[in-house]
Amino acid sequence: MRDVPIITFVNKLDREARDPFDLLDEIEQSLALDVTPASWPIGMGRDFLGTYDLFTDALLLFERGVHDRVTEPVRCSGLDDPKLPRLLPKEALAKLREEVEMAKGLCPPFYAQAYREGHLTPVYFGSALNNFGVRELLRGVAELAPAPRPQPAEPRPVRPEEPEVAGFVFKVQANIDPQHRDRIAFVRIASGRFQRGMKLKNIRTGRLMSVQAPVFFLARERNLAEEAWPGDIIGIPNHGTLRIGDALTEGETLHFTGIPSFAPEFLRRYKAMPELKKAELIEGTVYMPSPVRFKVHAVPDSLIQFWLMTYAVDTPGTEVGANGTLRLDLENVPQPDAALRILEEYGGASRLDEEGYLVGPAELVVEVAASSGSIDLHDKLRAYRRNGIKEYLVWRTMENALDWFVLKEGEYERQRPDATGRCRAFSVPRGVARISRAASADRKTRGNERHRSSLAASRSTRF
Numbered sequence: 001m002r003d004v005p006i007i008t009f010v011n012k013l014d015r016e017a018r019d020p021f022d023l024l025d026e027i028e029q030s031l032a033l034d035v036t037p038a039s040w041p042i043g044m045g046r047d048f049l050g051t052y053d054l055f056t057d058a059l060l061l062f063e064r065g066v067h068d069r070v071t072e073p074v075r076c077s078g079l080d081d082p083k084l085p086r087l088l089p090k091e092a093l094a095k096l097r098e099e100v101e102m103a104k105g106l107c108p109p110f111y112a113q114a115y116r117e118g119h120l121t122p123v124y125f126g127s128a129l130n131n132f133g134v135r136e137l138l139r140g141v142a143e144l145a146p147a148p149r150p151q152p153a154e155p156r157p158v159r160p161e162e163p164e165v166a167g168f169v170f171k172v173q174a175n176i177d178p179q180h181r182d183r184i185a186f187v188r189i190a191s192g193r194f195q196r197g198m199k200l201k202n203i204r205t206g207r208l209m210s211v212q213a214p215v216f217f218l219a220r221e222r223n224l225a226e227e228a229w230p231g232d233i234i235g236i237p238n239h240g241t242l243r244i245g246d247a248l249t250e251g252e253t254l255h256f257t258g259i260p261s262f263a264p265e266f267l268r269r270y271k272a273m274p275e276l277k278k279a280e281l282i283e284g285t286v287y288m289p290s291p292v293r294f295k296v297h298a299v300p301d302s303l304i305q306f307w308l309m310t311y312a313v314d315t316p317g318t319e320v321g322a323n324g325t326l327r328l329d330l331e332n333v334p335q336p337d338a339a340l341r342i343l344e345e346y347g348g349a350s351r352l353d354e355e356g357y358l359v360g361p362a363e364l365v366v367e368v369a370a371s372s373g374s375i376d377l378h379d380k381l382r383a384y385r386r387n388g389i390k391e392y393l394v395w396r397t398m399e400n401a402l403d404w405f406v407l408k409e410g411e412y413e414r415q416r417p418d419a420t421g422r423c424r425a426f427s428v429p430r431g432v433a434r435i436s437r438a439a440s441a442d443r444k445t446r447g448n449e450r451h452r453s454s455l456a457a458s459r460s461t462r463f
Helices: 020-030 091-108 112-117 134-144 263-273 296-313 373-386 443-459
Strands: 006-012 034-037 039-042 050-053 058-061 120-125 166-174 184-192 200-204 205-209 213-219 220-222 234-237 246-251 281-282 284-285 318-322 338-342 364-368 391-397 402-410 411-414 422-424 432-434
Touching: 006 020, 020 034, 020 091, 039 091, 039 373, 039 402, 050 411, 091 134, 112 234, 166 284, 166 443, 213 246, 213 443, 296 318, 296 364, 364 373, 373 402
Parallel strands: 006 120, 034 120, 364 391
Antiparallel strands: 039 050, 050 058, 166 184, 166 246, 184 234, 200 205, 200 246, 213 220, 213 234, 281 284, 318 338, 338 364, 391 402, 402 411, 422 432
C-alpha cells in the first residue's frame, strides 16, 4: 500500500463533526502517512459556510438544499484578498486565517513526488451528499495522478505509448447490480487506445472476445465506455470467462506479472492453525470441516483412492493425491477428496509451487458427497469449471449416485454410462470407471461389488 498514491476526502462537513486538526491527526496515525490539507473547512455543521482551496487559492461557498448544482469557486489572491470580507462573516474569516496559518506550520508542504510514492496524502473537505467539494476532489485526482507507467510482463514490459491495446484483469466482482446478478471483470488498460466493440484475445484461453458493453464506474453510477486510454479501468460484464490475472491483447502473447494467483490471507490463516486438518475457500467463502461418517464417507473415500491409485500405478506420467490443497484463484482454494493429474513433463496443466501446493487444474477431481452435495454440485462445480478442471466426479453416497462431468467448450457436460455401465475419461489416457454398481440398492453387497469392480478395472487392458 505504501507505493500507492492516496488522496483523502473528509465527508459530511455539513454535519457536526470533530475538529479538523483532530481529523488530520487521526488520518496521519491510521495510514502512517504525512498529511497536508488541500482545502480547509469554514465552520462545521449548522455553521458550515464552505471551504477554501489552498492549492488554487479559491473560495467555495456552501449553499444548503442545493444537490444538483455545482457551486462555482471564487478566485482569490490569498487569504488577504479584499473580496473575502464581503463574502464571509468577520469571525469566520478570522478563524479561517488563524487555522490555515497553524495548519501550514504543523503540516509539511505538498510535494508531488512524496505523494506519488505513497508517503504523503493531500486532504480535501466537503459534503458528497450535497455534491460539494466533489468536483475539486476529482480535479485533484486528475491533476495529481502520476502518468501511466510501464507494466511488468513476460516476455517484455508493456509501455503505455504502444499503439496496440493490452490490459489485464486485476479484480472480479459479482452482483454489483443485484437485479441482474452480473459479474464484472475490472481491466486496467496498459497500452493503446481501447474502443468499444474491439475484439481482444484472452491469452489464457486463446479465444477472441468482442467487448460490446464496457463500463466506467463512478461511485454508484456506471456509464458505457466508448473509449479508454492507458491507466483507465474499465469493467467488462462476463459470465465467468475472465478471471484475475487474465491478459487481454490484440493478439500478442503477454503475461502480466506481479498479480497474485491464489488467496494469501486464507493460506496464511490456515498455516497458523496446525490443529486444523481441512479448510476450503470456495467462491470466497471459507468452509470448515465436519465429522466424517464411516459408512457414507470414509469407506467410499477409500474405494476412490484405491481405484485411482490402481490406475496411477499402471499409468506412467500420472499422480494421485488425497485431500491435497489445490490453489485455483483468489476465491477458490479447495481440498478435494482425490485429484488425479498428469505430470508437467508429460503435458499436464497443474504444477507444484515452492511450498508444495498443487497449483492449476488437475485432470480429474473427485468429491465424496455424503452431506456436502449442495456445495459440491453448485459452488464447487462452478469454481472447478471456471478454473479449467477437465473432469469432475461427485459420488453422492446418500443417494447411491455418481455424477461425472467433462469440460467441453467451457461448460460441463454430464457423462452417461454406456451399455456396460462404464464411463470413459477424456483427459487421462485409457481411463475407464464402471459406475453402475455404485447406484445399487443392495447395501449389503455394494461394497464388495465395488471392490471387485475396481480389481477388474485394474486388470483391464484399457488401463
